[in-house]
Structure formats: C-alpha cells, structure tokens
Amino acid sequence: MNNKKIILITGWTGYIGSHWVIAFEKAWYKTVIVDNLSNSSLETLNWIEKILGYKPDFFEVDLRDKEKLEEIFENYSFDWVIHFAWLKAVWESCEKPLQYFDNNIIWSLKLFELMEKFGVKNIVFSSSATVYAPENSSPLVETMTTWNTSNPYWRTKFLIENILEDLANFSGFRVVNLRYFNPIWAHKSWEIWENPEWIPNNLLPFIMKVATGKLKELKVFGNDYDTIDWTWVRDYIDVVDLIDGHLKAYEKISPLSAFQASFPPREKENEWIFETYNLWVGKWISVLKMIKETEKIILKKIDYKIVERRAWDLAEVYCNPEKAFKELWWKAGISLKESLENSFKFYNK
Ligand SMILES: NC(=O)c1ccc[n+]([C@@H]2O[C@H](COP(=O)([O-])OP(=O)(O)OC[C@H]3O[C@@H](n4cnc5c(N)ncnc54)[C@H](O)[C@@H]3O)[C@@H](O)[C@H]2O)c1
Structure with a gap:
C-alpha cells in the first residue's frame, strides 16, 4: 500500500471521475479525491465502497478554498493530478458566464499554484472537443485550430488548455491534454452511471x-x-474506454507507472510535456x-x-x-x- 503512486483527483464523485476512481484503485494506485458535491452526491462514495470493499480518501472541499486544499497537499505526496472538477452545462454558462469564468478558471489556477508549490507537475487535464474552432470540418485532428468557441463553458476549456501549455513551457509541467465529447453509459457491473435528476443536456x-x-x-x-x-x-465513446484512455495517457507522463512494461522507454525522462490527444471512437x-x-x-x-x-x-x-492509437497504444x-x-x-x- 505504501509504495503505491498517489493521485489527486478533483471532481471525482461526478460521472467520469467516479469511474476513474474505481479503475485506478483497481489498477494499484491510491487515489485521494476532492469534490464540493455541487453536481454529485455522497451516495457515490457508498457505491464505490461497495465495489472496492473500502472507502478511498475523500475530502469535501471546494477548489476555491486554497487553505483546505493546501492541507491536503501537505498530507500526501502526490505523484500527479487528474483535473475533472468543472461546471459543464453549456446553457447555464450562457446564463451565468462570470460564474463559469470564476469557477472553472480561478479554481484551476489555485490548483496549479499548489501543484507548483509542492512540486507536483504531472497533470492529466480533462478537456473537450468543444475547443475546436467551429470552422473546422470533422473528422477533427489535434493540429486543427482551436478558439472562436461559441459559449463560456467551451471558452473556459480553451483558456485552461492554453494556460497549461504555458505552464509546461515555462514551469516544467508535464501535461496530457485529453479532448473528448459525448462519453456514454457505464461499467457493466458497477452501480454508477450518468443519471442527472433534471432533464439531461446530453x-x-x-x-x-x-x-x-x-x-x-x-x-x-x-x-x-x-x-x-x-x-x-456525433461520436460517442463508452466511459469505460474513456477511462482506459486516461490510464494510457498517464503512462505518457509518468514513466514508472504500473503500465510501464507495455511501453517503449522514453528518450528523456524529465522533460516537460504538453501533448493533446483526441479520445474518441x-x-x-x-x-x-x-x-x-x-x-x-x-x-x-x-x-x-x-x-x-x-x-x-x-x-x-x-x-x-x-x-492516441499510435502514441498511447489506445483504441476504443x-x-x-x-x-x-x-x-x-x-x-x-
Ligand atoms: N460528460 C461529458 O460529456 C464531458 C465531455 C467532455 C469533457 N468533459 C469534462 O470532464 C470532466 C468531468 O465531467 P463529468 O461529466 O464527470 O461532470 P460531473 O459534473 O458529473 O462531475 C464534475 C464534478 O466536479 C465537482 N465540482 C464542480 N465544481 C467544483 C469545485 N469548485 N470544487 C470541487 N469540486 C467541484 C462536481 O460536484 C462534480 O462531482 C469535466 O471537466 C467536463 O468538462 C465532460
């Protein structure tokens, strides 16, 4: 247990994050999870406990609360961070743009400040295909232009992608930036799935x-x-395939992960990385x-x-x-x- 790599997961009780926690705990990582429960519930923790047989370390924390988050960084030696916590409803972002900018951008910056302070520079960022400029024709590839997004939610993803690229260039962060869209369904034997109480957007x-x-x-x-x-x-990806893609992406930034055996050795182990992948079918x-x-x-x-x-x-x-297929050896x-x-x-x- 002690030499397991420790991952901080933000936004874990959400739809994708909860699948992630289980997959990672099963793959021999220790996950420390934070969520303010603004779009999820503690019930998910009970389901996760049932599936794993124990409760992962959970903190009910809002990412804007830098002091509490700092305490967590002091108590764990994180190897890397996966950043899911986000407000994500497009329609709501059009009604409350400032709330979306404040929440999604400011709380991400606070998280990055702490990562820098504690020397935790590996991050997998949960971005979105919505950053591609609408003028691009599908099929979209990673080198196409981003920008010109049509609503505040999409713009927050675009801005944080760019900030992370600068942090890689100028502060030595190692970033894998994953763009996906339309994850669907659930693991066949886990009791968690996307089940919004309101009329769903998706x-x-x-x-x-x-x-x-x-x-x-x-x-x-x-x-x-x-x-x-x-x-x-649209292109729909099963959430279980998506999580597998995240595991492979993590391998890209962490040379000694549990999946190391299946990958060729990297040329330079400590160089900064900012790499973007489409995780789609x-x-x-x-x-x-x-x-x-x-x-x-x-x-x-x-x-x-x-x-x-x-x-x-x-x-x-x-x-x-x-x-992603060529470089991460991942395919849905x-x-x-x-x-x-x-x-x-x-x-x-
Ligand atoms: N589901 C999709 O269609 C989709 C597509 C592309 C990208 N994404 C991205 O994937 C990530 C996860 O999406 P999801 O569908 O699981 O969303 P979700 O809303 O189910 O999960 C997000 C979680 O973040 C938490 N959260 C929000 N603000 C917080 C804060 N200030 N502090 C702490 N926790 C906070 C919420 O309580 C929630 O549990 C998001 O970044 C989203 O933008 C989702």
Whole structure:
C-alpha cells in the first residue's frame, strides 16, 4: 500500500471521475479525491465502497478554498493530478458566464499554484472537443485550430488548455491534454452511471430516461442540419474506454507507472510535456439513428419531438483518434450495442 503512486483527483464523485476512481484503485494506485458535491452526491462514495470493499480518501472541499486544499497537499505526496472538477452545462454558462469564468478558471489556477508549490507537475487535464474552432470540418485532428468557441463553458476549456501549455513551457509541467465529447453509459457491473435528476443536456441520458418512462418524450434539437438525415451527428465513446484512455495517457507522463512494461522507454525522462490527444471512437452516428439503435435494444418505440435548434450545436462533430492509437497504444473497443445494453440495464432498475 505504501509504495503505491498517489493521485489527486478533483471532481471525482461526478460521472467520469467516479469511474476513474474505481479503475485506478483497481489498477494499484491510491487515489485521494476532492469534490464540493455541487453536481454529485455522497451516495457515490457508498457505491464505490461497495465495489472496492473500502472507502478511498475523500475530502469535501471546494477548489476555491486554497487553505483546505493546501492541507491536503501537505498530507500526501502526490505523484500527479487528474483535473475533472468543472461546471459543464453549456446553457447555464450562457446564463451565468462570470460564474463559469470564476469557477472553472480561478479554481484551476489555485490548483496549479499548489501543484507548483509542492512540486507536483504531472497533470492529466480533462478537456473537450468543444475547443475546436467551429470552422473546422470533422473528422477533427489535434493540429486543427482551436478558439472562436461559441459559449463560456467551451471558452473556459480553451483558456485552461492554453494556460497549461504555458505552464509546461515555462514551469516544467508535464501535461496530457485529453479532448473528448459525448462519453456514454457505464461499467457493466458497477452501480454508477450518468443519471442527472433534471432533464439531461446530453442525448443518451435523455433517450434512456424516455426509454424507461421517466420522461415522456425526447426533444430532438433541429432537423435542418446538412447531414445524412438532417439531425446532427456525433461520436460517442463508452466511459469505460474513456477511462482506459486516461490510464494510457498517464503512462505518457509518468514513466514508472504500473503500465510501464507495455511501453517503449522514453528518450528523456524529465522533460516537460504538453501533448493533446483526441479520445474518441472515430465513428459517427446521427440523433435519429441513435434513437433507432436504442429501440432495437429495448424493443420499444422512443417518442420524440423535433424542436428548435440550440444555438451552440454544430452539424457534425467527430474525430480522428489515430494519434492516441499510435502514441498511447489506445483504441476504443466497446461497441455501441454493448454500451446501449449496459446503460439500459441500469436505467431500467
Ligand atoms: N460528460 C461529458 O460529456 C464531458 C465531455 C467532455 C469533457 N468533459 C469534462 O470532464 C470532466 C468531468 O465531467 P463529468 O461529466 O464527470 O461532470 P460531473 O459534473 O458529473 O462531475 C464534475 C464534478 O466536479 C465537482 N465540482 C464542480 N465544481 C467544483 C469545485 N469548485 N470544487 C470541487 N469540486 C467541484 C462536481 O460536484 C462534480 O462531482 C469535466 O471537466 C467536463 O468538462 C465532460
């Protein structure tokens, strides 16, 4: 236990973070987790305890509370940080931009200050494909332009990506910047999944809530896009594949990780790194096709209504995941069918 590498995880009780904690504890890391529970609940900790047989070290802390966070840095010798904590609702960011700038940017800076102070310079940043400029055509590749984002949530990701790149260049940080979009579903035997109490912003939880009778009908935002069936197309990645991609990304910055054996030795061990990877499947599907695929699994019709477009939705967003495949030896392997089956099982409980 003592020589396990210790990881600080921010935003862990959230959807992606909770899957991450379990995967990492199972992969022989010790995780120390902080969350202010603004978009999650302590119930997740109980589920995680059931799955692991013990409770990971958890601190209910808001990242803006630098003193409390500093105490945590004093008590643990972190090897690296994974930064998930974020406010992430696009519509809300348009209503409260200053809150999003304050929360997402200021609390990230406080975290980075402490990382610098305590010499913890390895970080995996949970970014988003939303940073790509809307003018880019899919499939998106990492070298395409970012900027020109259309709402405050997306802009906060763009700004922190750029700040991290400067910290790598000028303060010796080692950063793996992961861009993803539309993670879906849940691990098949873990009792955690994306289950917002409100009407979901994301398509898949919305479909499942309608499929299981928790919501009456699905809203399809626009059917006048220039796409195969006039509804937008996206690339969906199973959250379990996504977490596996994070594990491989960590290997990139930490040469002595548990996965070292499978990687060739690096040329220079202590150089700074700022490297970006798309973590996506590389396959696209339209909204209407996703509804049909779900109907095939659940064997009933999903009621939907076409409504106005949302201001920020682009017609086509999918990516080329080739770089992650070549450099991280990572590829998404879970089929859409399997993801849908796993999800329906949970939502139907
Ligand atoms: N889910 C997606 O579709 C998606 C896509 C791309 C990127 N991301 C990014 O992945 C990360 C995790 O997303 P998620 O879907 O798990 O979100 P989530 O809302 O489920 O989890 C975020 C967690 O951060 C916590 N948090 C928020 N502000 C905090 C603060 N000031 N201090 C401490 N904790 C705080 C929340 O309580 C929540 O538990 C986010 O950075 C998000 O922007 C998500």
